[in-house]
Amino acid sequence: MTEGDELTTLPDSLLLEGLGRGDAASFEVLFYRHYERVYGLLFRLVGNQAEAEDLTQEVFLRLYRRPPAGRAEHNLAAWLYQVATRLGYNAIRGRRRLWQRNVHLLPDPAGSPDTALRVEERETRQRVRAALAHLPQRQAQLLLLRQMGLSYEELAAVCQVAPGSVGTLLARAAQAFKQVYGDEKERQV
Amino acid sequence: MTRDEAELQDTLDQLSVLGPTAAERPRPAGQALARLRVLTAETRRTRRVVRASWHPLTLWRFTMTARPKTMFAILIIVLLFGVAFSFPAVRAAASDFLGLFRVQKFAAISISPEQLARLEEIAEQGLYPGQLEMISDPGQPQITTSLREAAKLAGQPVRSLTALGQPSRIEITQGGSARLTIDLQAARTLLDIAGADPTLLPDSLEGATVDATIYPAVYQEWSDGTAFVQTESPLVDYPDDVDPAVIGEALLQALGMERDRARDLAQSIDWANTLLLPVPTNVATFSEVRVEGQVGLGLSSIDGQGNVILWQRGGRVYMLMGDQDVNELVRVVESLR
Numbered sequence: 001m002t003e004g005d006e007l008t009t010l011p012d013s014l015l016l017e018g019l020g021r022g023d024a025a026s027f028e029v030l031f032y033r034h035y036e037r038v039y040g041l042l043f044r045l046v047g048n049q050a051e052a053e054d055l056t057q058e059v060f061l062r063l064y065r066r067p068p069a070g071r072a073e074h075n076l077a078a079w080l081y082q083v084a085t086r087l088g089y090n091a092i093r094g095r096r097r098l099w100q101r102n103v104h105l106l107p108d109p110a111g112s113p114d115t116a117l118r119v120e121e122r123e124t125r126q127r128v129r130a131a132l133a134h135l136p137q138r139q140a141q142l143l144l145l146r147q148m149g150l151s152y153e154e155l156a157a158v159c160q161v162a163p164g165s166v167g168t169l170l171a172r173a174a175q176a177f178k179q180v181y182g183d184e185k186e187r188q189v
Numbered sequence: 190m191t192r193d194e195a196e197l198q199d200t201l202d203q204l205s206v207l208g209p210t211a212a213e214r215p216r217p218a219g220q221a222l223a224r225l226r227v228l229t230a231e232t233r234r235t236r237r238v239v240r241a242s243w244h245p246l247t248l249w250r251f252t253m254t255a256r257p258k259t260m261f262a263i264l265i266i267v268l269l270f271g272v273a274f275s276f277p278a279v280r281a282a283a284s285d286f287l288g289l290f291r292v293q294k295f296a297a298i299s300i301s302p303e304q305l306a307r308l309e310e311i312a313e314q315g316l317y318p319g320q321l322e323m324i325s326d327p328g329q330p331q332i333t334t335s336l337r338e339a340a341k342l343a344g345q346p347v348r349s350l351t352a353l354g355q356p357s358r359i360e361i362t363q364g365g366s367a368r369l370t371i372d373l374q375a376a377r378t379l380l381d382i383a384g385a386d387p388t389l390l391p392d393s394l395e396g397a398t399v400d401a402t403i404y405p406a407v408y409q410e411w412s413d414g415t416a417f418v419q420t421e422s423p424l425v426d427y428p429d430d431v432d433p434a435v436i437g438e439a440l441l442q443a444l445g446m447e448r449d450r451a452r453d454l455a456q457s458i459d460w461a462n463t464l465l466l467p468v469p470t471n472v473a474t475f476s477e478v479r480v481e482g483q484v485g486l487g488l489s490s491i492d493g494q495g496n497v498i499l500w501q502r503g504g505r506v507y508m509l510m511g512d513q514d515v516n517e518l519v520r521v522v523e524s525l526r
Contacts, residue, residue: 031225032218039215044207049448050384053215057225064225125206132204146197147204171193174200181203 008032012076019067031060034077037148038084044144045088047129055091059084078157085141092133131181139173146170216386224381295486295499296458297475300467304445308383318376319369327365327403334359336409343405350417350509352524356409364404371397385442389435397428414495415511415521422506433460440465466499478515480507480522487515498522 008029010018018026038059043052059080068079132140138159145155155170156163190198215221333339340347342361349356373395377387406420438455442448444467458465468475468488478487478498485500497510498518509518 028222031222035218035221036215040209043209043213043215044204047207049209049213049215050442052209053221054384056215057221060225121206128203128206132207143200143204144207147201147208167193170197174193174197177200177203178196 016067016076019064020069027064030063030076034080035060037077038080040148041081041084041144042088044148045085046091047125051091055084055087058087075157077154078160081141081145081158085137089137128181131177131183134180135173135176139169139176142166142170143173143177216388220381220387223378295466295501296463297466297468297486297488298441298444298446299470300444302469302471304384305467305469308443318379319371322368322370324366324368324400325364327363330360330362330408332358332360339407339409343407345405345421347407348419348525349409350411350415350521350524351526352521353411353413353415356417357412358408358410360408362406362408364402364406366400366402369399369401371395371399380439380443383443384445385439386448387439389439389442391432391435393428399428400426413511415509415513417510418508420506422501422504434458436460437465476515478519480519481525487518489515 010026010029012030012033015026015030019030035056039052039056042055042059043049046052046055062083063076063080068076132143135143142155142159145158150158152166153163155166159166159169161169209215216224331342333342336347336349336356336359339359339361343363371394373390373392376394377390380390381387402424404421404423406418408416408418410416434455437458437460438451441451441454446454466475466486471491473488473490475489476487478485478500480498480500481502483500483502485498488497488499490496495510495512496515496518497508498515499506499508501507507522509522511518511521513521
C-alpha cells in the first residue's frame with residue numbers, strides 16, 4: 001500500500017489534523033472525498049452549475065485557509081454543509097442580475113430545438129425552488145440533505161440537533177413544504 | 190408507512206428535480222482541484238509564457254493619452270478589442286473564433302464588474318494562452334495637423350467630420366501583425382480560471398497558429414474633446430478545423446455567462462464577422478444605432494464620462510466618442526466626408 005492509499009483510508013478527523021500542519025495531500029483527499037456532495041447541495045440551492053462550482057470552490061478555500069477547529073473537526077462533512085448552506089443562501093440573497101438587462105441585443109436563442117422540452121423542466125424546478133425559498137433555512141437544508149441521502153445521524157450533526165429529533169423536524173419541514181408548494185402551484189396557475 | 194413518512198417521501202421525490210442532471214454535473218474533481226490550486230497560489234501555474242513587448246492596444250493607446258478624462262475611453266478601447274486582443278485570458282478564444290475575421294457587425298454583452306476584475310487579474314498575472322510573436326511592430330504614432338498629410342502617412346483616404354471643423358490633433362499609427370502559437374494546456378488553464386469550461390477547446394488547437402493583422406489607424410481630436418478613430422477592420426486568420434461556435438461558447442462563459450445560455454447564444458452568432466464587446470454593467474449601457482446605413486453600437490457611460498458609437502462600413506471600422514449623447518453623435522456622423 002502506498003502512502004497515498006494510506007491517506008485515503010484515514011478518517012476526516014486525522015486528515016484535518018494533517019491539513020492543520022499544512023499537509024497538502026491531506027487536503028486533496030478531503031477534497032476528493034467531499035467535492036461532489038458539497039457541489040450537489042450547492043447546485044440544489046442556487047440552481048446554476050457555474051455558480052455552484054464557484055461556491056464549492058469557495059467552501060474548500062475556506063477549509064484550506066481556516067480549517068475547523070474544536071468539536072467540528074470530528075464531523076467535517078457537517079461543517080462543510082453548514083458553510084455551503086450559508087454561502088448558498090448568501091449568494092441567493094446577493095445575486096445580482098444587472099447584466100441581464102443588456103443581453104437583449106444578442107440574438108435570441110428561443111426556438112432552438114430543445115427549448116420547448118426544457119421549459120417545463122425548468123418551470124418545475126423554479127416552483128420547487130421558490131417553495132423551498134419560503135421555508136426557514138434550516139428546514140430547507142434538512143430536506144435537501146435528506147434528499148441527497150444523508151442519514152438522520154448525519155443530519156443531526158449538520159443541524160446541531162439531537163438525532164432523536166431529526167424525524168420530527170423533517171416531518172414538519174415536509175408539511176411546510178407541501179403547504180408552500182401547493183400555494184406556489186396555485187399562484188402560477 | 191405512516192402519514193408523516195409518506196408526506197416526507199412525497200416531498201423528497203419533488204425535491205429530486207433539483208439535483209444536477211448528467212449535463213449539470215460539476216467538472217471532474219481533479220480539474221476543480223487544479224483550479225483551486227491556481228487560485229490559492231499553492232502551486233504555480235504549469236507554464237508561464239513570456240509577455241510580448243508588442244501589444245495590439247498600442248495602436249489605440251494614444252487615444253487615451255490624448256484625452257485625460259479617459260477612464261471611460263480606456264474602457265471603450267478595451268471594449269473595442271477587449272475580447273479579441275487585450276485580455277490574455279480570452280485572447281486564444283477570441284482570435285480563434287474569429288476565423289478569417291473581419292468586423293462586419295458588433296454585438297454587446299454585459300459583463301459584471303466582478304468578472305471583469307477577474308479577467309484583469311488574470312491579465313496582470315501575465316498568463317498567456319501561448320507564445321505571442323511580433324511579426325511587424327506598429328511603432329510610435331506620428332502627429333500631424335493636416336488631413337492630407339495624415340492620409341499620406343496612413344496610405345489611405347482619411348475621412349473627417351466637417352461639422353466639427355478642423356481637428357486640433359491628428360495622430361497616425363501604422364499597422365502591425367503578430368502570431369500566437371497556442372499552448373493548449375495554458376489556454377485551458379486560463380479558461381478554467383476565468384470560470385469557463387476548458388474542455389470546450391479541442392485538442393487540435395495544440396500548437397495551432399493564429400495570425401492577427403491590424404492596419405493603420407487615424408485618430409482625430411477636436412477642442413471640445415470629441416474624438417474619431419478610423420481603421421480598416423483587423424484581420425485574424427485561424428485554423429480551418431476549429432468550430433468557431435464552440436470557441437465562442439467558451440468565450441461567452443469566460444465573460445460570465447451561464448453555460449446553457451452561452452451554448453444557445455454561441456450557436457446564434459456569426460462569429461466570423463461579429464466583434465463581441467463585453468460591457469461592464471457599472472460603466473455603460475448599450476443600444477443599437479443606425480449609422481451610415483449600418484447597424485452599429487452605441488455605448489452610454491453611466492457616470493457621464495462620455496459616450497461612444499461604433500460602426501463599420503465597407504470593411505472599415507469607425508469609433509466616435511464625445512460628451513454628446515449617442516443620438517447626437519449619430520447626427521455628427523452625417524457630416525463625415
